[in-house]
Amino acid sequence: MSRRKGRVLAFQTLYSYEVGGIPLEDLLSFSWASESGVPAEDANKEEYAFARLLAAGTVEHLSEIDENIKKHLAANWDFDRVNKVSLSILRMSVYSLLYQKDIAASVVIDEAIQIAKEFGADDSFRFINAVLDKIGKAASVPSPAEASAE
Template sequence: MSDNPIPRKDNMAGRPNPAARRKARHYAMQALYQWEMAGASLSAIEAEFLVDNDMTHVDTEYFRDILRGVPKSLSELDAMLIPCLSRGIEEVTPVEKAILRLAAFELAHRIDVPYRVVINESVELSKKFGATESHKFINGALDKLAQQVRVVEIKK
């Protein structure tokens, strides 16, 4: 038996591992950006990310769920986001679009993830990858969206 056990994607209580989910979002955002910019197939991008990155400590199931779910729900996600934006969607940078769409997907389709986690993780991604002030734009848009999509959770 190996001294190095296989890293778990969840903790002992069966909850998702926050660090593994964070890394999944990180790679999913980059993959969605690449999909939008390069127009490559999702399958090719997914394969590239799985081969080129150390996915040992990544929730790969979550990565795949986002990467496949966002394009599948693209028109729905954009329709949800547009009223929440302080500028036209055509003015939103590709990095911001990838982050916003990822977050909108989580808010709408992954109700197991608290809305505050979705917003905080998205703000962190925008601080890392976006323009200097993009985290404020992301935070404002997602706060508006969460109030519409997660109204029951927010009122608790």
């Protein structure tokens, strides 16, 4: 199974959800995937399942994810200025950092960088790397309540 294909499908789903206003349920059928260059035979059931998990989880936790992104943007960046490709990659990756603790932060960040290089603007991968690095570090630090419980 290639989790990269699953992440690309999830990214494309989130982008279509954000830009096209298409209902998530319609997007999660992935009937659009072959039209966008991902033939059904090129993605297996596990990849589609992983993409569904990422996309649905991201949308379910969207307000918390967006707050995390806003909190970790550089002072001169306005959340509304983040282009939709970068935002979709960031949202998906922040979901993984916060809710998929079985996946190493370094893997999540590297995958986001690779997807940004493929689909984003020329230097968007640097921006994505910086934001995810901050969020990844913050997510790995236990809260005071968690630390005292150990």
